Amino acid sequence: MHPLLSEFYFFGNFFCKKNLTYLIFSIFTRYYYFLSDMNKREFIKSAAVIVGATAIPPFSSAAVLPVSASVSRDKFSRGVKEVTLKKSLGFGMINEELPLTDKFKLVRDLGFDGVELNSPVDFSVAEILDAKEKSGIELPSVVNKDHWSSPLSDPDPEVRKKCIRSVAVSLHEVKQLGGDTVLVVPGVVNDKVPYEQAYINSQNAIRELIPYAEETGMQIALENVWNNFLISPVEAKRYVDEINHPLVGWYFDIGNVLRYGWPEHWIKTLNRRIMKLHIKEFSRELMNSKGLWEGFKVDLLKGDNNWPVVMQAVRETGHTGGWLTAEVSGGDRDHLKKISVQMDEIISYL
Numbered sequence: 001m002h003p004l005l006s007e008f009y010f011f012g013n014f015f016c017k018k019n020l021t022y023l024i025f026s027i028f029t030r031y032y033y034f035l036s037d038m039n040k041r042e043f044i045k046s047a048a049v050i051v052g053a054t055a056i057p058p059f060s061s062a063a064v065l066p067v068s069a070s071v072s073r074d075k076f077s078r079g080v081k082e083v084t085l086k087k088s089l090g091f092g093m094i095n096e097e098l099p100l101t102d103k104f105k106l107v108r109d110l111g112f113d114g115v116e117l118n119s120p121v122d123f124s125v126a127e128i129l130d131a132k133e134k135s136g137i138e139l140p141s142v143v144n145k146d147h148w149s150s151p152l153s154d155p156d157p158e159v160r161k162k163c164i165r166s167v168a169v170s171l172h173e174v175k176q177l178g179g180d181t182v183l184v185v186p187g188v189v190n191d192k193v194p195y196e197q198a199y200i201n202s203q204n205a206i207r208e209l210i211p212y213a214e215e216t217g218m219q220i221a222l223e224n225v226w227n228n229f230l231i232s233p234v235e236a237k238r239y240v241d242e243i244n245h246p247l248v249g250w251y252f253d254i255g256n257v258l259r260y261g262w263p264e265h266w267i268k269t270l271n272r273r274i275m276k277l278h279i280k281e282f283s284r285e286l287m288n289s290k291g292l293w294e295g296f297k298v299d300l301l302k303g304d305n306n307w308p309v310v311m312q313a314v315r316e317t318g319h320t321g322g323w324l325t326a327e328v329s330g331g332d333r334d335h336l337k338k339i340s341v342q343m344d345e346i347i348s349y350l
Helices: 003-015 019-032 040-054 064-079 100-109 125-135 157-176 195-216 233-243 263-273 284-290 292-296 307-316 333-347
Strands: 086-090 114-119 141-144 181-184 219-223 248-253 274-279 323-326
Touching: 086 333, 100 125, 100 333, 114 157, 114 323, 125 157, 141 157, 157 181, 157 195, 181 248, 181 274, 195 219, 195 233, 195 248, 219 274, 233 248, 233 263, 248 263, 263 274, 263 307, 284 292, 307 333, 323 333
Parallel strands: 086 114, 086 323, 114 141, 141 181, 181 219, 219 248, 248 274, 274 323
Antiparallel strands: none
């Protein structure tokens, strides 16, 4: 007999020898293996509590079960932390000829809480901090700008070192700016870089970055992009689990996976590994009829993202990253206002 079943039968015999007890054991056994993050001892303890409840005579009090159920629901609701998301956008989306401070003020007035800069930054840190203070904008994350031209997966160790140095700078910059996350593309697979080599090289390069992450306390968040690499949520989960460090996780792009999957599936699989969220839309119909990249040429809420389902997955995983950052085509203030309103509707599904 499986040792887990032995423990269940022990509790069953101790508390009650009813058919209902066996039913509960069967249910717990079926779902036990999906709860890999849960301590086994605590799991068994929970099973014992529920089995103990079944020992109550079924008709001893008409009020007992409804009251207990109500209390249980209230306790469960209090124990679940509400998921909140602030709105941010990429700095390059702001297509208005304005000084830095005024650009920040503009998007703040349009309803955005934050801006995501590319890093190493094109302005002095002092200038950015001054604009941040005067506008009230937040700078929660930055995107490293060298991970495509000098990938962490490159066969040449000198190329990898160049990217490592760049990401190290980004980690220090985002700390200075008051953020907590650097977006990094983990690697690129092409005709010159085999998949397995990209996997090994990029993991080793990320491990070299961990001391910089620990020194700054900043997060390295790996984004899913069209790089022919880590195209399954199960593999993406395993990739970061093998690195096994709390400051290395995922910057999940909701729109990028629609080419070959469903974002809600990825969110549930990556779960606590998701540090930040990028938002964009995608149309499979446009992709199939007009070309691969044409799929992105659709407004938020008009493509194939099932936003109520996606946001439900975000809520159910208890996401704590705090930000939803737009990475779509930019424009003038009217266009950005439309994006802000669209994001409000999407966040309302939480």
